[in-house]
Amino acid sequence: MSGQFPPRPSKTEPRSDILGNDSAAFHYDWPGAGSRFPQQVSTEFQANIDPVSGEELLRPSSGEQSINAKVPIPRSAQTIPWTSTSRTSRACENCREQKAKCSGHRPTCNRCKDSGIRCSYGDRKKEKIIKEIDTLKAQIQTYETVLREVYPRLDLSSAQYVDQTIGGQLVRFWNLKSLLCCVNPLLLIKILTNQIHVQPSNSPSFRSDSGAGMDHPLATIDHTEEDFNRDEKQALGFVGEHSEMIWLYRLKRDLDQDNVTSLGETLDRPSISSMNYFQGNMEISVLDAIDVLGMPAQSTADKLVDAFFDLVHPAFPVIGKRIFLSQYRTFYSNNPTSTSRPGKRWMAVLNLIFAIAVKHSLLVNNEPDEELGNHLVYFTRAGRLSLGNVALLDHPNLQQVQVEGLTAFYLLSTAQVNRSWRMIGIAIRSAVAMGLNLRSESDDVPPLSRESRYRVWWALFMLDTLLCVMIGRPPSTGDNFCTTPLPIPFLEEDFENEEVKQLIMDYSIRQNLLKPLVTQLHYSPQPSHQTIDSLSPASLLAPGKAKQPAQASPVSIENIIPNISLYFLYAVDLTFLMREAIETLYAPGATRRSWLEMENAMSTLNNTADNWLSRLPTEFQFTKFDSDQPFALQRVSLSFQFYTTKLVIAQPCLRRLAHQPVGDSPSGSICDTMASMCVQVARDMLSLLPDETDIHLLYQVSPWWGILHYMMQSTTVLLIQLFMRTEPGTTEAVGLTKDIQKAIQWLGEMAKRDASARRALSVCMDILSQHGQKFAMEID
Incomplete structure (x- = not known):
């Protein structure tokens, strides 16, 4: 705009800024604003009086002009009507730029009208701010749209950087209390549209794991917020994201925070242990005056053993039913009070079976049964027989694995989930030490014992997964080091049949029979892991022999009658899916996936679950x-x-x-x-x-x-x-x-x-x- 008007003259030089209507025809070659005429002028000038200012003007003589002579500017003889000394409240942009007096007329001031240029009046300061904010809103809406589309595809470091930037801008906004200093597009648009309420950085709700952080695709990744070395929290310990206790904890925290925020108060961070509804903080009563070798009457023992095998054994076949019942009858056929007794570990197994059955009876009847006895008595006997310092230091055998597995199950039935989770870890380590996680190719192991050992492993596998979900901790077993074949869908009483024996001993036949019954897991949590087939239950039917041509099975699927062993096979197959879901969605390895990939994984896992349901026989619907x-x-x-x-x-x-x-x-x-x-x-x-x-x-x-x-x-x-x-x-x-x-x-x-x-x-x-x-x- 500065080029639209000539510079204003100084107070000491003649006025030359008021031009006539033909002023546009003149050409100015002045050196610049405020310059004087040249010191040496060779032209003779005639005096003339300016009718406006009354000053003497110099005009060159006719016919005698120098090349460097200045051309005189004629002055208008009309009086300018807008030379009032009153000040206008608002000048146009052109007059403001030239720092000239403006008449303030709308839509065109007199100065711009006389000069024949476009006149415009700018916004006031407040109007400018409002327009700038509106412009920022429009820009932020565009940024937010782009960020929403791009964010799910960000890698971990980029996503964390975005989250940290948003949090930092929020602190700046609160401390400076200035809208314009909060320049993060996503945060600013939410503040301007009242989608979020800004709180001080020391507010309990201002933290990375609060509701505001749920846009993060990795919001389900575990972390610790408490000191679990404190006495009141040791009983529960760490609880992971796939436990309903942590779901309850976060729900209550968010609801309480909303209440105190509306009242302008602050809320102390609650403890996760406040959501614990299990019995981990209660000591297990250990009875001192007790006969370790004491046994109930045979009629009472029969009731308890039958209850265990009816209600627990189908889902937790950690004991070989046929062999154990044979040993049990032999034990009670002899005089139980005689000195001829089985080993301590077998006695511990029997006492744990009694303890579990009595605990169930107590839940059903809501009162102790003097005939059945006290489950704590049986548990104390089992502990002294096989869980002492000497037993834990010895090399484990199959009965020790069974004792530890039954102990974990008993602790679960009494709501001691933390102790149960620790005990199942010990049982699994003992089982791995026995090689139960691997297929057996030993000719010294008979078919009945071989299949029973497979079921011991899968029983521990299922209990470990259940406890993993209940308390939200990682499982103690893994797929990479497991080659144990899935259990066959036949009762233990049929293991001596020749066709079933052939099925147990020949892995290719087992695979050919069971592959249509189990679900293929098509989702692999990590590309670097094994292929999908190697992670699926079907691949575990015959590890290492998948390339062999499948042999005809002596038993067809149509001939399989629904039974508790078939139920156990379906339960193990579904447990694989649960384990896959935990490792895919909640393990730290999930940090390498975007939210879009997480959604695809959840969709695939859900489809696999529906596929499992479609395979379920009518008897189990x-x-x-x-x-x-x-x-x-x-x-x-x-x-x-x-x-x-x-x-x-x-x-x-x-x-x-x-x-x-x-x-x-x-x-x-x-x-x-x-x-x-x-x-x-x-x-x-x-x-x-x-x-x-x-x-x-x-x-x-x-x-x-x-x-x-x-x-x-x-x-x-x-x-x-x-x-x-x-x-x-x-x-x-x-x-x-x-x-x-x-x-x-x-x-x-x-x-x-x-x-x-x-x-x-x-x-x-x-x-x-x-x-x-x-x-x-x-x-x-």
Whole structure:
């Protein structure tokens, strides 16, 4: 704009800035603004008076002009009407640029009108700021759109850098209290549109694992927040992301934080152990005055042994039933009080069977049975017989592995999950020391013993996976060093048949028979690992011999009659899928995958689970509790195991969406679909329970050693959906509250006879009493 007007003259030189209408025809060759006429002028000038200023002007004589002579500028004889001394409140851009007086007329001031140039008035300071903010908003919306598209494809370091940058800009914004200093596009647009509430950096909700961090694709990766060396936390210890206890902990923390934030208060970080509903903080009573070699009467022992093999052995065949029952009858056929007794470890196995059966009876009847005895007495005897310092230092044998496995199961049945998890680790190490994780090619091992050892390994494998999910810790067993074939779908009583013997001894025949029964796992967690086939259960049927031509099986699939061994095969196959889900979605190796890859993995795992369900025989299809149906316990056990596998697969999507505004995820996306499926699976799990509570039926036809875990897992998912993603008064809210009330009723009945259920009920009621008012939940 500075070139649109000539420079203003100084006070000492003649006015030459007021031009006539033909001023545009003149050419200026002045050296610059404020310059004088040349010192040497060879032209003679005639005096003339300026009619405006009254000053004397110099005009050259006619016909005598020098090359360097200046051309005189004629002055307008008209008086300028806008030379008022009054000041205008706002000057145009051109006058402001030239620092000239402006008339302030709109739309064109007099100065611009006379000069024939375009006149414009700029915005005021406040208007400029508003326009700049609007421009920033538009830019940020563009940046946010691009960032949302690019973020899932970022590698780990880039994603962490983005998160750290967002957090740093938030601290700057809070400390300086200036909108313009918070230049991060994604954060600024959320602040300007009131999508987030800015809090000081010392607020409990300002941390990387809070809800704001759920955009991170690796939000399910474990980390520690507490000192587990403290006494009150040692009983529980570390709890990982795939445990429902950590889901409950995060839900309660977020809900409590929302309450105190609205009141302007601060909240101390709660302890994860506050969500612990197990009995790890209680000491196990060890009885001193006890006869280690004491035994119950044979009638009592028969009841306990039968209960164990009916209710526990099908899902946990750590004991060879046929061999053990033969030894048991021999033991009681002789005088139990005589000096002729089996070894201490066998006696420990028997006492652990008694302890587990008595614990189940106590849950069913809700009162001790003097005839059956005290389960702590049997457990103490077993511990002194085989779990002392000497036994733990000895090289393990098969009976020692069985003792340690049964001990882990007993601790689980008494809700000592932390101790059970540690004991199953010892049992697995003992089993590896015995080579039970590998196939046997020894001709010295008979077929019956060989298949029984395989089942011992898979029993430990399944219990380890269950405890891994309950407490959220990594499994103690791995696939890379396991070549044990999957169990055959025949009862132990049939192992002596020639056709079954051939199936046990010939791996190619075993593979040819079992491959159509098991599920192929098509998802590999790491490209550097083995191929998909090497990780699948089918590949474990005949490791190392897959290239051999398959031989005809002496038994066809059509001839396999549903039995508890076939149930165990399906349970092991589904356990592989659970293990795959944990390693894929929750292990630290998941940090190398973007959220898009995580979604694809969850979708693949979910499809594999559905494929497993499609293979399930009619005899094992899911139904509600009905003790009159055949394989009632096996049906319910498989249903709970299937539903908990689906929950573990889909839970990361539910957690991700729980911390985003409702509707933020597009309907039909993988994340939205998986989150909805997670909620539906939780409701399906609770629908297995009868509407009328019947504790006796619950403990008879369900996996009673883990039923509290399954109920709390499904209830936690429904609580997350209700409080984080549901509006009060909607149809969905009514359905969720109804399901949660059903779960609370069952927990209330279980709490009358189980201390762990009382704790679980207390944890749920604490959340509902503080935050359930807006949903008008009527819970006694």
